[in-house]
Amino acid sequence: MLELKEETVMGSQEESDEDDSDAESNDEGDESEDSSDPDEDEVADVGEEAGKALKQVENPLYQDSGSDVSDDSDDDDSDDDSDADDKDEAKPKQDSIDDEDDLIATLKNARAKKIRESPPDIKLKESATDLSFHPEENLISVVNIQGEVSVFKFANEENTLVKKLKVHKSGVRCVEYSHDGSRLITAGQDRCLKILDPESWKLLNGGDSMVHPSPLYSLAPTNHGAVSGDEDGTVKLWDFRTNKSVLSSKRFDEFVSAFHVDEDRNIIIAASGEGTIQSYDLRMNKADTQSEVYSSELNCLCAVREGTKVVVGSGEGVLYLFNQGQYGYHSDQYPGHPDAINNLLAVTDNVVLTGCEDGTIRALHLFPHRFIGQVGHHEGDMPIEKMDVSGAGDIIASIGHDNRVKFWNISYLEKMEYERKRKPLVQKNKVQKKKKLVESVARELEHQLPSSGRINKRDFFQGFKD
Numbered sequence: 442m443l444e445l446k447e448e449t450v451m452g453s454q455e456e457s458d459e460d461d462s463d464a465e466s467n468d469e470g471d472e473s474e475d476s477s478d479p480d481e482d483e484v485a486d487v488g489e490e491a492g493k494a495l496k497q498v499e500n501p502l503y504q505d506s507g508s509d510v511s512d513d514s515d516d517d518d519s520d521d522d523s524d525a526d527d528k529d530e531a532k533p534k535q536d537s538i539d540d541e542d543d544l545i546a547t548l549k550n551a552r553a554k555k556i557r558e559s560p561p562d563i564k565l566k567e568s569a570t571d572l573s574f575h576p577e578e579n580l581i582s583v584v585n586i587q588g589e590v591s592v593f594k595f596a597n598e599e600n601t602l603v604k605k606l607k608v609h610k611s612g613v614r615c616v617e618y619s620h621d622g623s624r625l626i627t628a629g630q631d632r633c634l635k636i637l638d639p640e641s642w643k644l645l646n647g648g649d650s651m652v653h654p655s656p657l658y659s660l661a662p663t664n665h666g667a668v669s670g671d672e673d674g675t676v677k678l679w680d681f682r683t684n685k686s687v688l689s690s691k692r693f694d695e696f697v698s699a700f701h702v703d704e705d706r707n708i709i710i711a712a713s714g715e716g717t718i719q720s721y722d723l724r725m726n727k728a729d730t731q732s733e734v735y736s737s738e739l740n741c742l743c744a745v746r747e748g749t750k751v752v753v754g755s756g757e758g759v760l761y762l763f764n765q766g767q768y769g770y771h772s773d774q775y776p777g778h779p780d781a782i783n784n785l786l787a788v789t790d791n792v793v794l795t796g797c798e799d800g801t802i803r804a805l806h807l808f809p810h811r812f813i814g815q816v817g818h819h820e821g822d823m824p825i826e827k828m829d830v831s832g833a834g835d836i837i838a839s840i841g842h843d844n845r846v847k848f849w850n851i852s853y854l855e856k857m858e859y860e861r862k863r864k865p866l867v868q869k870n871k872v873q874k875k876k877k878l879v880e881s882v883a884r885e886l887e888h889q890l891p892s893s894g895r896i897n898k899r900d901f902f903q904g905f906k907d
Contacts, residue, residue, distance in 0.1 A: 559597065559836055559849055560595040560836070561600065562847050563595075564845055566844070567844070568842065569583050569826075569827075569846065570584055570612060570614055571616045571840075572584070572829055573616045573625075575622050576621065576622045579594055580595070581593050581838060583840070583846055584614075587607070588608065588610060588611055588612055589605060589606065589613070591605045604642060608627055608644075609627065609631050609633065610629075611629060611630040614630060615627065615657060615660035617660050619662050619667075622639065623639070624638070625637040625639050626660060626667050630656040632654070632657065632671070634646075634657065634660075636684075651679060653671040654671065654673065655671040656672050657669055658672050658697055659697050659698055659700060660700075661700035664704055665681060666679040666680045667681070670697025670698075671696070673691070673693075673696075674696065674715075675689065676689070676697055676711055678721075687726055688721065690727070692731060693711075693717065695715040697712070698739060699785075700742075705748070706765070709721040710742060712741065713739060714738040714739075714740075716734045716737060717732050717733070718731070718763070718768055719731045719732075720768045731769075735755060737756035739755055740755065740756060743787040746791070748765070750764060750772075754783070755781070755782060757781070758777065758780055758781060759776045759778070760775035775807065778803070779799055782796070783798060783824060784796035784825060786830055788834065788854055789855060791806055792804060792807070792813070794851070796825030796826070796839060797824075797825060798824045798825075803816065804851075804890060813857070814893075815893045816892050817893050818893065819842075819843050819845070819847065820843055821843060825840070825841050827839065827840050836849065836850055836851070851892060
């Protein structure tokens with residue numbers, strides 16, 4: 442291409458030279474022709490004249506590039522090009538603004554005040570020991586270590602104190618409403634069982650007629666009374682029609698931690714701190730079957746699968762499942778909790794809630810075994826001591842060591858699809874430091890359910906993926 446351009450430039454230069462040299466003599470023309478060296482001309486043309494010729498040709502691809510072009514057309518073209526450039530620059534800017542708007546909107550939505558779906562926390566002056574929902578009304582009773590009973594009316598907007606009274610000389614360990622809500626039953630460290638009328642707030646059992654040999658530790662209502670257990674392993678079944686005990690049994694060497702009452706099947710099951718469970722036959726009013734001793738205390742129990750299976754929580758974070766009528770040894774076990782299980786609630790036929798020593802309430806699906814996620818948690822990882830579910834079944838309340846009653850709306854559990862499996866947080870025998878690290882990582886990976894105050898990282902950034 443360079444050689445073609447050089448020839449073109451040289452040809453044009455020779456033509457111009459011939460026109461300009463008409464008045465000159467032939468001798469001068471011959472001298473100029475003899476003095477011109479082709480190689481020297483090529484070097485001169487490439488260095489100077491070829492550069493000028495290339496500058497004159499604006500765009501050789503256009504046929505009219507050599508013709509005169511008005512300044513107006515040049516301005517219009519430049520304006521169009523500048524507008525196109527401005528549009529091209531504006532597009533990425535607009536996209537970045539949209540991305541920033543999405544980020545800001547997401548952050549604002551995360552921090553925006555949402556409509557409450559559960560009552561606010563109840564702040565207590567004294568440490569609470571137990572709580573119980575009224576079966577029909579929006580009332581919850583809370584007892585403390587000072588022997589006081591406080592009754593609150595709860596709502597999503599605010600909670601109101603209805604009544605506060607002292608019923609025991611020392612701390613109250615347990616509180617339960619009767620099945621119809623006509624009685625409020627309390628058990629305390631003073632070894633006494635008290636029955637209150639929720640309307641008049643008067644004692645229905647005079648004096649100290651219902652007494653245990655040791656301070657009481659657990660309590661559960663029955664159709665016509667209650668069953669109670671104390672620190673030394675004594676179990677008593679009470680009939681409120683006579684205010685007397687119809688069954689007294691001591692089959693444990695440690696405290697009686699919890700009860701499950703199934704009067705349709707005429708059975709009561711008790712768990713103990715020595716690591717065993719005991720069944721009682723209500724038709725004969727006597728003890729029936731006791732399990733073998735497990736390696737840790739059994740703190741809580743509940744029934745699932747229409748009462749055909751009993752779930753027991755242990756101090757090692759393992760759930761043991763027992764078949765109906767076969768309470769000597771468990772039929773299945775469910776490990777995975779990082780710490781002791783202090784409380785159990787059955788919310789559906791296959792889903793239970795566990796209150797753990799690490800301050801977390803977890804939802805578990807039992808058939809098949811899978812962790813669903815975290816329902817809630819107490820501040821400072823304070824242990825969860827007691828939980829209860831409302832009469833409507835949509836709200837649970839929990840207490841720990843942080844002097845608060847916290848509420849959680851669990852109505853979503855009935856609508857969830859449990860097809861996705863989650864691996865349990867199985868802890869193997871490891872060094873203490875590694876075990877703590879594994880537990881902390883496992884907590885971060887646990888799925889947060891709608892009732893939890895924490896946010897899943899994947900859910901937070903899900904909008905950007907879409």
